[in-house]
Amino acid sequence: MTYILGIETSCDETGVAVYHPDRGLVADVLHSQVKLHAAYGGVVPELASRDHARRLPALVHQALESAAITPTDLGGVAYTAGPGLLGALLVGATFGRSLAWALDIPALAVHHMEAHLLAPLLGSKPPAFPFVALLVSGGHTQLVLVRALGDYTILGESIDDAAGEAFDKTAKLMDLGYPGGPRLAAMAVDGDPSRFSFPRPMTDRPGLDFSFSGLKTHALTTIRRLEPLSEQDRRDIARAFEEAVVDTLHIKCRRALEQTGAEALVMAGGVAANQRLRERLATLRGVTVHYPPMNLCTDNGAMIAWAGYLRLRAGEQSGLAVETRARWPISELRAPCREPEDA
Numbered sequence: 204m205t206y207i208l209g210i211e212t213s214c215d216e217t218g219v220a221v222y223h224p225d226r227g228l229v230a231d232v233l234h235s236q237v238k239l240h241a242a243y244g245g246v247v248p249e250l251a252s253r254d255h256a257r258r259l260p261a262l263v264h265q266a267l268e269s270a271a272i273t274p275t276d277l278g279g280v281a282y283t284a285g286p287g288l289l290g291a292l293l294v295g296a297t298f299g300r301s302l303a304w305a306l307d308i309p310a311l312a313v314h315h316m317e318a319h320l321l322a323p324l325l326g327s328k329p330p331a332f333p334f335v336a337l338l339v340s341g342g343h344t345q346l347v348l349v350r351a352l353g354d355y356t357i358l359g360e361s362i363d364d365a366a367g368e369a370f371d372k373t374a375k376l377m378d379l380g381y382p383g384g385p386r387l388a389a390m391a392v393d394g395d396p397s398r399f400s401f402p403r404p405m406t407d408r409p410g411l412d413f414s415f416s417g418l419k420t421h422a423l424t425t426i427r428r429l430e431p432l433s434e435q436d437r438r439d440i441a442r443a444f445e446e447a448v449v450d451t452l453h454i455k456c457r458r459a460l461e462q463t464g465a466e467a468l469v470m471a472g473g474v475a476a477n478q479r480l481r482e483r484l485a486t487l488r489g490v491t492v493h494y495p496p497m498n499l500c501t502d503n504g505a506m507i508a509w510a511g512y513l514r515l516r517a518g519e520q521s522g523l524a525v526e527t528r529a530r531w532p533i534s535e536l537r538a539p540c541r542e543p544e545d546a
């Protein structure tokens with residue numbers, strides 16, 4: 204197996220990377236559309252698709268150049284096929300599938316959340332199976348028992364907003380701009396944790412599901428009571444909100460680890476970049492906590508190249524049709540039929 208090209212276009216980042224089994228990650232380039240969508244306070248799907256189409260060819264050139272290879276050195280192309288914005292997915296999938304066809308090499312349609320989940324395995328000390336994965340992004344909040352590549356059992360998930368979505372919506376309520384999650388987290392650093400107490404939803408009953416929409420409503424009620432907000436009010440609300448999310452995730456992770464007996468916890472997805480969450484999960488006793496480096500937490504092409512490589516190595520490949528899915532439950536994935544040759 205040689206160089207694998209990874210293409211990510213599921214939302215508002217165009218990511219392209221090249222992975223090689225011996226050389227590791229040899230290229231990883233990214234174009235963020237943050238500025239493009241900022242004026243609208245959120246991602247505008249049509250603008251996202253158009254920008255992916257505009258940027259992708261140049262980014263692929265750039266990635267190949269930085270890996271010092273030519274297209275004919277590629278042994279496979281992996282592209283995000285879902286879940287995500289359909290138009291945005293179609294850009295990367297069409298490009299990736301066509302490139303693989305033109306080069307007569309295998310193509311692999313990658314599940315975006317599986318790629319997030321497998322990203323920590325790219326590190327120098329990868330966790331051993333089985334482990335519990337906490338997937339926390341803008342669209343998902345899930346606890347997954349991972350027994351092997353493609354063997355995923357959902358232990359719990361959000362019944363309403365995803366954790367990242369709650370961060371973004373609460374940030375918007377306080378006019379923190381877009382993207383809200385990292386901005387709210389930055390404000391929280393100087394907030395007083397004892398001023399407001401936010402609820403820890405669904406922690407007073409058994410089970411591993413989450414609910415974050417109530418937290419946003421709680422933030423709204425607090426904001427209405429205080430308006431106009433001072434900078435310190437914003438910081439204190441941000442802190443109380445962040446503590447509530449982090450504490451809730453901490454409680455549910457502990458429960459999931461106890462329930463499964465797993466000894467490793469993997470954090471993945473954009474919210475895994477949250478410093479406070481990392482600190483709290485590091486206090487879990489008797490488990491090792493793994494998370495990808497910051498640049499591999501949020502959307503990127505590297506995790507797609509890596510996930511694609513793992514499945515291609517196991518003999519899997521996608522057909523000639525360009526297939527994308529806006530919704531694609533991770534529990535539908537299956538382990539590759541054949542064991543990897545060089546595992």
Ligand code: KG4
Binds near residue numbers: 343
């Ligand atoms: O995984 P990701 O890049 O895209 C999706 O697949 O959704 O995750 C983006 C989400 C956004 O909701 C963003 O606000 C959140 O991750 N996020 C954070 C932080 N950095 C990104 N949330 C809290 N604290 C952060 N430091």
Ligand code: ZN
Binds near residue numbers: 315319340472473501
């Ligand atoms: Zn993502």
